[in-house]
Amino acid sequence: MHVLVFANEKGGTGKSTTAVHAAIALAFKGARVACFDLDHRQRTMGRYLDNRRETIRRTGRDLPMPVYETHDGESMDYFSSTLERLGENADFLVIDTPGRDDKFARISVTNADTLVTPMNDSFVDFDLIGQVDPETFRVSRPSFYSEMIWESRKRRAKADGESIDWVVLRNRMQHIEARNMKRVSEAIDQLSKRVGFRVISGLSERVIYRELFPQGLTMLDAGEFGAMGLSHVAARQELREMMSGLALPEVALPLFA
Ligand SMILES: Nc1ncnc2c1ncn2[C@@H]1O[C@H](COP(=O)(O)OP(=O)(O)O)[C@@H](O)[C@H]1O
């Protein structure tokens, strides 16, 4: 089983949106996907999947559907037993975490095979992982959060010799504001060499990512849209590119399901 964790201590960076889209994209490929929402207050991932389940019930359509649970945010026993249960029949376990420091998020990060930190093209978001010089915009030093991930990686290597593939995912990319985007982009590239993460493109800024929530759908559920507009086709393509950027292991599918 491959553990995919979406984490960033800052809220509103796109953790839940990208986590749900990644989980559904994996399910579309035929993988067995389990989701664990650790953000019991917002419960965005859990609510998204509630909505999806309801759409399946209402329309009778056979859409790929991950199994999912939401943590209560308190109990270590519940956390461990849910992880175990979800892991039993899954090729991928997708964990969404709250946008704040959280004990269970830290444990999840240390156990991640792939750790995804979504970030908007903004120095406000970048500040969590690195600080820049106010005049040159060059990276002056990694921030607290990068150091924490660094420690988690060391702990993981010691525990089972495995490594965590840390991926910074640029979310809500826009094609305006070119100067800021270029500066942020340069700072991310510099920092990636220093603290060892990969940088990939995520989803760009599109209303469709907000609109699909009430039905729990994604652009992959093409049948639900009727004729797809050009922007949906482009959105589907960028989701595919995001998935290939994550470079997750391929799942061997049974010949006769
Ligand atoms: N690519 C995108 N395009 C448009 N809106 C987005 C995109 N990604 C996220 N959003 C919106 O941004 C807000 C925060 O996203 P969310 O996934 O809930 O972040 P987090 O889980 O990190 O707090 C939500 O309103 C969501 O719909």
Ligand SMILES: [Mg+2]
């Ligand atoms: Mg969230």
